[in-house]
Amino acid sequence: MARLKVEVATETLRFAAPFRISGYVFETSDVVVVTLGDGMYRGRGEASGVYYMGDDVPAMCAAIERARPEIEAGPDRAALRDILPPGGARNAVDCALWELEAARAGCFVWELAGLPPPRPLRTTFTLGADTPEAMAQAARRDVSARSIKAKLTGELALDIARVRAIREARPDVWLGVDGNQGFVIDELPALADALKTCGVSLLEQPLARGREADLDGFVSPLPIAADESILSFAELERALGRFDIVNIKLDKCGGLTEGLMIAAAARQLGLGVMVGNMVGTSLAMAPGFILGQLCDLVDLDGPTFLAHDRSPSVDYRDGDIWVGPEVWGSPMAVAA
Structure with missing residues (x-):
């Protein structure tokens, strides 16, 4: 696999109105956006993590930074499961890999997944x-x-x-x-x-x-x-x-x-x-x-x-x- 450039950005999403569930009221949500590029193609993934497990933006960014050398080496999606644990960091990188692979292949992600054309x-x-x-x-x-x-x-x-x-x-x-x-x-x-x-x-x-x-x-x-x-x-x-x-x-x-x-x-x-x-x-x-x-x-x-x-x-x-x-x-x- 070609070496990858790994870009990590953070964003704060604002709610249109406060949102309440059991034990929490949300007015904003912070997310991580990962972009992977090989010089010709790129792929993106967004993750908000798992708030009730402490999987927030700082934790996701830290996990990606720890794994940066292995991600830059260009793993496939199967190998990524051994590099990062379940959670938001892996989600953002995994989804970026899917889109990058689709761009390289000139096809849709649903085709890579072996699925028929999507429906509403x-x-x-x-x-x-x-x-x-x-x-x-x-x-x-x-x-x-x-x-x-x-x-x-x-x-x-x-x-x-x-x-x-x-x-x-x-x-x-x-x-x-x-x-x-x-x-x-x-x-x-x-x-x-x-x-x-x-x-x-x-x-x-x-x-x-x-x-x-x-x-x-x-x-x-x-x-x-x-x-x-x-x-x-x-x-x-x-x-x-x-x-x-x-x-x-x-x-x-x-x-x-x-x-x-x-x-x-x-x-x-x-x-x-x-x-x-x-x-x-x-x-x-x-x-x-x-x-x-x-x-x-x-x-x-x-x-x-x-x-x-x-x-x-x-x-x-x-x-x-x-x-x-x-x-x-x-x-x-x-x-x-």
Whole structure:
């Protein structure tokens, strides 16, 4: 492999409005953008890391700097999995390698991945936690949304009121909720029954990471998805018997290469597959869109929270996301 020039930039993305989940309120999101070039071609990758694991911008930059000599040597994507651990640093470098390889080959990333031409994907649009009335109003306002995911905070009675208000406001949409680790096992029967009554189709990460065994023997009336509980390929088997669906985020697992591996292995284990995102620009959503072609559920709405996105950008229309070849993953996207 040719030696690579490694450029690392950091950016602060500002939210259009404060965004609340269980235990956190976000107004900005810091990201790392890696550009790899060989003198003729280049590739890019964006990562925001995993905030609840301390995988922030300083940590990502430090990891890339430690691995800089090995990255500059031009590893392939398989070798990169041995150079960097799962997390945002590897995600940014891995996605840059995918785009660089596509530019060199004069093709699209989806072709490199052995996939058919991509199609628009139905994506969820996320409602940050707020009062039931405010969340219902937000659901009504986003008339184009066909799938909604509501953030909960672990306040059982209030969360149930939130879901009921959203469902009353939008009886037409697919509805899921994200507990963001806010509940304990003793609360799950009441929560799950109320969600089922409201026509909720998915309960994501109700318990804290590390409490997966608490789900042993729990029979849920609706599917439960693992997010924080399953970070990487190495942790996938802990989902068995506890979760129905695995939410793959490229920042967690370390890039599109490992994301595709998790999706294939999850299918073999009888698990459903979802692609999600940490907040990021269209550059961060584009690799997830490739993975989303293999998924049952898609949650790629990160740019909708931002005051400003990159240009060119992904297209949200009639509840779907579309990523054109000019955004990422083709020679067109990195043409000088």
